[in-house]
Amino acid sequence: MKLLIVGSGGREHALAWKLAQSKDVDKLYALPGNAGIGRIAERVPGSVMDIKAIADFAEKQSIDLTVIGPESPLIIGIVDEFERRGLPVFGPNKEAAQMEGSKVFAKRLMLDNGIPTGGCEVFDDPAKAQDYIESIAAKTTDPIVVKADGEAAGKGVFVAATKADALQAVDTIMTQRAFGASGDRLVIEEYLDGQEASFMFFADGETFVPMTPAQDYKRAYDNDGGLNTGGMGCYSPVPALPTELQTTVIDTIVRPTLKALKSKGIHYKGVLYCGLALTSKGPKVIEFNARFGDPETQVVLPLLETDLAEICLATAAGKLDRVPVNWYDKKAVCVVMASGGYPGDYEKGKIITGIEKAEQAGSIVFHAGTETKDGQIVTSGGRVLGVTAVGTSYRDCIDTAYAGVNAISFDNAHFRRDIGARLL
Structure with a gap:
C-alpha cells in the first residue's frame, strides 16, 4: 500500500x-x-x-x-x-474545516446549540471592537481574549492581561493586518479560567473515537511567559482530564457538535481537535481544529497501539466502527526546540548536531523546521525539533526528553525548561 x-x-x-x-x-x-x-x-x-x-x-x-x-x-x-x-x-x-477556518462559524455553531464555550462578540470594524474593549475593561479584571476569525498558524489568539494589550491586539489583527484576510473579522470572547487540554477524535461522518488527551504549552517562555506560539511542548495523558471528565466532554461537547454539523448537512470526517478549558463549571471549548495538533501528535501517536494506517483508511471509508482503537498504558512528554526569536523573527540555516546521541539516549526526535544542506541537517523554521520520550512515569519521560534536548545543539536554540513540571 x-x-x-x-x-x-x-x-x-x-x-x-x-x-x-x-x-x-x-x-x-x-x-x-x-x-x-x-x-x-x-x-x-x-x-x-x-x-x-x-x-x-x-x-x-x-x-x-x-x-x-x-x-x-x-x-x-x-x-x-x-x-x-x-x-x-x-x-x-x-465545509467541515470551517470549524478551524472560521472562529465565527465555530462560535455560532456552539452558541446556537448550547455547547459549553465562552460568550463572545464579533466585529468587522476595529473602532467598534476597541470601543467594546473599553466598555468591558471597566467591568472586569479578567484577561480579554481577542481572536482573528481566520486561520493564523496558532498565532492569531491574544490573551490580553491589560486593556492596552487588548487594544493592541485589535490593531495588530485589523489595522496592521498581520494575518491578512484572516483578520477581516475578529472575536472578542470571555476568558475561560482553568487548566487547558487538547482532546482529539477520529471521526468518519457517523462514528467517532477518542484519542488519549494531551496538554500543550502555548506560551514561548517558562511559567507561561511571552507570546502564544504553535506549541512549545506537551504531555499525555492528562491527569486533570480523567475518564469521567472525558465522558462529560463526549456527551456535552463532541456528540452535540457532530450532530449540529450533521443538521447542516456536514458529515465531519478526519480528526476533530477540541481545545478545552477545564473550568470550575466544567469543560468548555476554547477552540476547535480540523486536524491533528502540533505538538500533541508527537505525544499521542507514540501511545497508540492500533495500526494508524488501518484507522485512517477506515475513517476515510466511513468504517471506523470496525476498528478497535487501543492505547498503551504509558506516558509521553515532548519538548520543542525552537529557533531563537520564535515566534517573532529568527534566523535559518543553523547546523544541528546531536540528534543521533539524543536518539541513543532513548528519545524519539521528531523534525519540524529542518532541511538537509551539504550533507548536514540545518534549521529551516521557528519550531525545529520535538524531542519525545515515552515511559511508565512522567518523571522518567521528562528526564529522558530533557537528556535528549541537552544532547542536541544548534546556534541560538530555545526551549522551555518547565514542560511537565506541574506533574511532579
Missing part, C-alpha cells in the same frame, strides 16, 4: 513515523516533508497549497490514501478536490 503525507512539520514526521510501522504500508511519500521525514519517506517537492498538483501526484502514483497534516490546505478544499476525483483522502472537506 502506498501512502502520501501532506505537510512538513513535527506533526507530519510523527504521522510518517507511525504510518511507517504499519505492516500494510510498502511505500511512503511526503510533500514536501523535512530532513527527518526524508529518512522514512520519499520527499516530493511542492507546496501544500497547490491542491490540484497534489491530487495529480496522488492520481498518477495510484496512492491508496493521502493524509493531510496542516490546516491550510484543508481550509481551501484539498479534500473536496480529492473526493471529486474519487481519490481516497483523510481529512475534513472545506
Whole structure:
C-alpha cells in the first residue's frame, strides 16, 4: 500500500513515523516533508497549497490514501478536490474545516446549540471592537481574549492581561493586518479560567473515537511567559482530564457538535481537535481544529497501539466502527526546540548536531523546521525539533526528553525548561 503525507512539520514526521510501522504500508511519500521525514519517506517537492498538483501526484502514483497534516490546505478544499476525483483522502472537506477556518462559524455553531464555550462578540470594524474593549475593561479584571476569525498558524489568539494589550491586539489583527484576510473579522470572547487540554477524535461522518488527551504549552517562555506560539511542548495523558471528565466532554461537547454539523448537512470526517478549558463549571471549548495538533501528535501517536494506517483508511471509508482503537498504558512528554526569536523573527540555516546521541539516549526526535544542506541537517523554521520520550512515569519521560534536548545543539536554540513540571 502506498501512502502520501501532506505537510512538513513535527506533526507530519510523527504521522510518517507511525504510518511507517504499519505492516500494510510498502511505500511512503511526503510533500514536501523535512530532513527527518526524508529518512522514512520519499520527499516530493511542492507546496501544500497547490491542491490540484497534489491530487495529480496522488492520481498518477495510484496512492491508496493521502493524509493531510496542516490546516491550510484543508481550509481551501484539498479534500473536496480529492473526493471529486474519487481519490481516497483523510481529512475534513472545506465545509467541515470551517470549524478551524472560521472562529465565527465555530462560535455560532456552539452558541446556537448550547455547547459549553465562552460568550463572545464579533466585529468587522476595529473602532467598534476597541470601543467594546473599553466598555468591558471597566467591568472586569479578567484577561480579554481577542481572536482573528481566520486561520493564523496558532498565532492569531491574544490573551490580553491589560486593556492596552487588548487594544493592541485589535490593531495588530485589523489595522496592521498581520494575518491578512484572516483578520477581516475578529472575536472578542470571555476568558475561560482553568487548566487547558487538547482532546482529539477520529471521526468518519457517523462514528467517532477518542484519542488519549494531551496538554500543550502555548506560551514561548517558562511559567507561561511571552507570546502564544504553535506549541512549545506537551504531555499525555492528562491527569486533570480523567475518564469521567472525558465522558462529560463526549456527551456535552463532541456528540452535540457532530450532530449540529450533521443538521447542516456536514458529515465531519478526519480528526476533530477540541481545545478545552477545564473550568470550575466544567469543560468548555476554547477552540476547535480540523486536524491533528502540533505538538500533541508527537505525544499521542507514540501511545497508540492500533495500526494508524488501518484507522485512517477506515475513517476515510466511513468504517471506523470496525476498528478497535487501543492505547498503551504509558506516558509521553515532548519538548520543542525552537529557533531563537520564535515566534517573532529568527534566523535559518543553523547546523544541528546531536540528534543521533539524543536518539541513543532513548528519545524519539521528531523534525519540524529542518532541511538537509551539504550533507548536514540545518534549521529551516521557528519550531525545529520535538524531542519525545515515552515511559511508565512522567518523571522518567521528562528526564529522558530533557537528556535528549541537552544532547542536541544548534546556534541560538530555545526551549522551555518547565514542560511537565506541574506533574511532579
